[in-house]
Amino acid sequence: MSQLATENTSNGRTILVCCGTGCQASGSLEVLASLRGLLAGEAGTAVRASTKSTGCNGLCEKGPLVKILPDDITYCQVAAEDVPDIVDGLRDGTPVQRLLYRDPVTRQRYRSHRETSFYKKQHKIALRNIGEIDPGDIRDYLDRGGYRALRTALSMTPAQVIGEVLASGLRGRGGGGFPTGRKWQSCAAADNAPRYVICNGDEGDPGAFMDRSIMEGDPHTVLEGMIICAHAVGASSGFIYVRDEYDLAVVNLHQAIRDARAAGFLGDRILGSDLSFDIEIVRGGGAFVCGEETALIASIEGHPGEPRDKYVFPAVKGLWGRPTVINNVETWANVPVIIDGGAAGFAEIGTAGSKGTKVFSLVGKVVSTGLVEVPMGATLREIVFDIGGGVPRGRSFKAVQTGGPSGGCIPGSLLDLAVDFDSLAAAGSMMGSGGLIVMDDRTCMVEVARYYVNFLAGESCGKCTPCREGISLLLETLTGITGGRGSIADLDLLESLSATVRAASLCALGRTAPNPVLSTLKYFRDEYLAHICDHRCPAGVCRELTEFYIDAGLCTGCGLCRRKCPAEAVSGEKKQPHAIDAARCIRCGECINNCRFQAVRIR
C-alpha cells in the first residue's frame, strides 16, 4: 500500500494546496481546480507535478496556501489567476517572488514557510502531519509512519501501554488537564464490560479551532490513538462526537474510518491480534455544554445533553453505565507519538507538571493569526510577539484571553508567564482547550466579560439553579454597566454572585463561568470604573458610552474614514480636516480602525 503512495510522488513534484476551512473560504478550491486543469494539459507533461489537497496549515490568515515539494516553496494568498505563474515558475525553477511569505514585521520574503518566524519556533507533535498529507488518503498517513504505533502497542500488554502513557505525563488537552494514563488505568481496572472509548470533538470554545484542524487534516491519528486505547483498556467500540457545524471534519473522519476498516486497522481481530474494535461518528447538536464529558455521554445516549455530578467518573461508570475513556481530539493525536517514540522522549518536552506541547489558536488582534503548537512552558510573549508578530496597526497590547468562555484575561504585566496547566490556573485563568485571544486597546474588557457571560448564560443547560439564575444575573449586571446604567454597588454584587455560582454549580460550566468576570475585575477594574463613574468606554466599544471625533490637528484629510464609513457620517473636503456627524454615526469603529494618523479619537 505504501508503494502506491511513493509511485504517486516520486517521479515529480507534489503541489500541496491547503483546503482547510480557512483556506477554502479564501478560495483554495478554485486554486486547486485551476492547477489541476492546467497540469492536465501540455504544462503538466513539462513540470510533472501531482496535486494534493491538505488540511489546515495553521496560517489561515495568509490563505490560500500552496506548498511545492521537494522544492520547499510556500506561496501565500494564492488566487486562481496566479496559477499560470506558479506553473511557469516550476518550469524555469524560479519561485514567484510576489507570492512568497512576507514577514509582517521585517517585510522580508521567505521561500519556505519553515524559515518564517511564525513556524520556526513551533514544535509540532499533535499537528505533525497536518498540511503535509492528504487527509483523504490513508497512504499519505502510512508514509509518515502512521499506524506504526498501533503495531507496537499490539505487541505490548495492555498494562505496558498504560504504563507508557502514564510515564509520558500526558494530560488531557480538552481543558481539564487530567492525567490521561490515570483515566485509562481506572477504566481498565473497572470490573464491568463492555468498555467504551470516546473522542470528544465537540469543540465549543469560541475562538478555538485546533480540534477541527486535526479532525479535518489528520483524521487517522485520532483513530490510531483511540484504537491503541481500546487495546489498553479492553474496549470494543468507540465513538467520535463531533460538532455538526464542522462539515469537512465529519466528511474526512467518515472517509478515514472506511479506509481504516478496509486496511484492517478497525473491525474484527485488528492486524491479526485479539483486539476487535470499531468506531462510529455521532454528530453533535450544537450545545456547548456537550463538551462536558457527562453531558456528551448523555447526548450519545440520545438524551438532551445535561451533565450529572461526577461522584463516579466516566472511567468507571460512563456511557450506558459502563467504564468509558473520554479524551479530547488533541489528546488522542499525541498518543501514537508517545507509543511510537517512547514516553521518555515525550516527557523531555515541557515543564515539570505539564509535558509535551500544546496547540493554541492564536487569534484576535494579532498580526499572524492561526494555529501554533509550542512546548509547554513557552511564554505568552514568545507566542504573541515572536510567533504572532504582535499587535497589528501599531496599536498597543492590552490582554490575552485564554481558556475559552470560562477562562480569564491575562494582562500585559504577566506576558512573561510560562504557559502550562498550572501557571494559567494560578493567574486566574486556565488552559482550557487552548484558545488564545489577543486584545488591544480597542477591546473593552467589560464588554468582553459581558460577551462571555452572555455566551454562558445561553449555553447553561438550566438543570441547576446557581448556574441558570446566577449567570443570568451576572449578565444583567454587566449589560447594565456596558449600557451606562451601572453603579459602584454592582461591583460588589458581581463579586458575591461570582462566589456563589463558583461554589454551588453542578458542573464545570457553572463553576468556571465567573472566571471572565473575576479576572477582568482583578486586572482591569479601572475600565469598570470608567464605565460607571465617568460614563465612558475607554476602548470606544460600548455604543451608549462612546462618541468618536476627529482631531483636526492630526487629520490629513486623506478621506479613508469617509470612504470606509458605512453610515456616511464622515464629511470633509480633500486634504482638509474631516468631521464626524455624531447623529449619523453608528459607532462601528471603521474610521478609528482604518485611520493611519491616529486622528480619530474617543471622547
Place this chain on the structure above:
Amino acid sequence: MAIEPQQAAAQRPMEQIVRRYPPEQRYLLAIMQDLQKEFNYLPREALGLTAAHVRVPLGKVYSMATFYKAFSLTPRGRVSLRACDGTACHIKRSQVIIDELRKCLGIQPGETTADGEFSLETVNCLGACAIAPVLVANHKVHAKVTAAAVREIIKSYGGRVDEPVGN
C-alpha cells in the same frame, strides 16, 4: 394542528429518513439532524414519526428539539445566513455585522423574513477564527466581512437592500 397538504406529501420522505436508523433511542439525535437537513426545520409530523419509531414519548423528542441549537421548529429561509459571534469574530466587531444584517433584513437572529427568503442566526464559533469576522451564507464561508460586504452578500442572493446604512 391541522395537517396541510404539503405535509401529507412530505410524509413519505420523512418516513424514509426516520427508518434509515434502527429503532433505538441513541439514534434520536441523528434522525432529527437528518430531518432538519432535509426540511430546514422539524415539522410536527416528523417529530411524531420519530417518537413512534424509537418508541419514546413525543415529549422526549420535543425536549431534544428545544435543547439542541441545531434544531428549529419553524421553517428556516431559503438562504440561511449564519453570522459567527465567536470570540475572535466578536472582538473584530461581529456585532456590527449582526446589526447590519438585522437592519437590512428587518429580522432578529433566530427569525426568518416574511417572504421565507432569508433566515438569520448567530453561531458561537465556526472555527474559522483566523479569517474573522465570518458570515456563512448557505454553506459558503465569507471571510473578513464588513458592513458593506453584508449588503453585497444579501444582494447576491436576490435580497433588496436600501442604501446607505442608517441608525
